[in-house]
Amino acid sequence: MALVALSGYAISAGARNLFIVSWAAFAAMALAAPFGARARTEHAEGLVWGYGLASGAMVTSAAVFLVPQAIGHHPQFGGFGIAFGILAGFGAHTVGHRFAHMDFPMDRTVTELSAHAISAGAIIGIVYGNIDIGPGLGLAIVSHKGPAGYAAARRLSSRGESIYPLLLPAAGLGIAAVISSVVPLPETGPFRGIVFGFASGVFLHVAMDFLPRCEIGSEIHDLLSVEDEHAHAVLDRLRVHATLSTVLGGAAVFGAWLVLG
Numbered sequence: 001m002a003l004v005a006l007s008g009y010a011i012s013a014g015a016r017n018l019f020i021v022s023w024a025a026f027a028a029m030a031l032a033a034p035f036g037a038r039a040r041t042e043h044a045e046g047l048v049w050g051y052g053l054a055s056g057a058m059v060t061s062a063a064v065f066l067v068p069q070a071i072g073h074h075p076q077f078g079g080f081g082i083a084f085g086i087l088a089g090f091g092a093h094t095v096g097h098r099f100a101h102m103d104f105p106m107d108r109t110v111t112e113l114s115a116h117a118i119s120a121g122a123i124i125g126i127v128y129g130n131i132d133i134g135p136g137l138g139l140a141i142v143s144h145k146g147p148a149g150y151a152a153a154r155r156l157s158s159r160g161e162s163i164y165p166l167l168l169p170a171a172g173l174g175i176a177a178v179i180s181s182v183v184p185l186p187e188t189g190p191f192r193g194i195v196f197g198f199a200s201g202v203f204l205h206v207a208m209d210f211l212p213r214c215e216i217g218s219e220i221h222d223l224l225s226v227e228d229e230h231a232h233a234v235l236d237r238l239r240v241h242a243t244l245s246t247v248l249g250g251a252a253v254f255g256a257w258l259v260l261g
Helices: 002-012 016-038 044-073 075-101 108-130 135-158 164-180 189-209 219-223 228-260
Strands: none
Touching (some): 002 016, 016 108, 016 135, 016 164, 044 075, 044 189, 044 219, 075 189, 135 189
């Protein structure tokens, strides 16, 4: 209901692109979750392609649409912002693992996804509220919501838990984005360089965090149904799929830019 109400405000304020991105994020996670809940067997190859395409698109979009904005406002402050964003993303990810050992009123998976969605949404809202940019950047950034929702629903379902709480992180990005879009940034170059650089760094970290890692002990390895002695051969094959998917994700953004730019 909050997302619906804020969507009305976004339309009335002329934030059409932000409206599209917010609902795309919601639809991607909300529609993928039931498929994850119904899955009786997990196909590692499908998850590799989902994460690979999304992460490739995210890396490319952040590098093309955000990094030049940051450097254009101020080369040095923009560079510092990118560095701080990457380091902050890593720090938040590392600290987030500590939540796995704490008690929360809702499932830890939902808690982590909600925190991620709200923080990403806040940054997306500030970006869209202060520069005139099409929906392509936001759609590429939220493209990981589909495979993330599928994987989260699969984990919840395997424990006999409801997947309906995933509607919270699904809507959280749009809610935070619309609210933060009303925050105006000062026109000074160094300040905007830091802000847009920070946004670039955070999204680059998120994109790299979703790169499919086909290693022993990884999430992909846990999905394999083969014995350990055969896992190396399967992982070698999946590494090829991981490479192809990330390249195609980036190429899709490049192709869209050529056509629409």
